[in-house]
Amino acid sequence: MTDLPHIVNWRRMDARLTTSGQPTEDQLADIQNLGVTRIVNLGPHHNKGALVDEAGTVTALGMTYIYIPVEFDDPTDQNYQDFKSAIEDAPDAKTHVHCIYNARVSAFFYRYAKDGSGLSQSDAFKNMESIWRPGDDWASFIGHTEAVGQPNLYAGDDY
Structure with missing residues (x-):
């Protein structure tokens, strides 16, 4: 198994980095x-669909x-710097990054690529x-000015 398409919005960025929406405990x-040793979660614990004790589950799995x-509604440059550090602090570790829907994560990786x-x-x-x-604040956050002034287009409430 090299990919997990049964996880919401599963994506592979490269051989080391994968992303998705909120995974279940299973x-x-x-x-x-898959050999992943690090989980980075950008989704606040209070979001609908977040796991009650994701840290405990991840730790119990040895990651x-x-x-x-x-x-x-308020991504910050400090959030981005923390994300960048998490990706770069272990350059050889297989890392999975998720949020609730993979909206935040995909925008962070776009900014990271830029x-x-x-x-x-x-x-x-x-x-x-x-x-x-991404539109409005998110477009400004990722430096994609063509979308500024447009609403964020996604299917749901709490991503």
């Missing part, structure tokens, strides 16, 4: 079975849990657009 075990709560991370900016943009189209 799906976290599936992710661990490292990194929690960077990004409020959907910052010269080595990921393809074009691929990161296509990945993000396959999940949602």
Whole structure:
């Protein structure tokens, strides 16, 4: 098994990095079975669909849990710097990054690609657009000014 399409909005960024919406406890075990050793969660614990004790589940599976709560209506540059550090602090570790729907994560990876991370900016943009189209504050946050003034386009309430 190299991918997990049964997890909401599952994406593979490269051989080391995968992303998704909120995995279940069983799906976290599936992710661990791929050789992932680090889970980065950008979805605040108070969001609908968040696991009650994700940190405990991840730790019990032998993985490292990194929690960077990004409020959907207020992504910050500090959130981005924390995300960037989490990705770069263990450059050889297989890492899975998720939020509730993969909207936050896809936008963060697009900004990361734009910052010269080595990921393809074009691929990161296509990945993000396959999940949602950031507008307003999110477009400014990722430096995609063409979308400023448009509402965020996604299917749901609490991403």
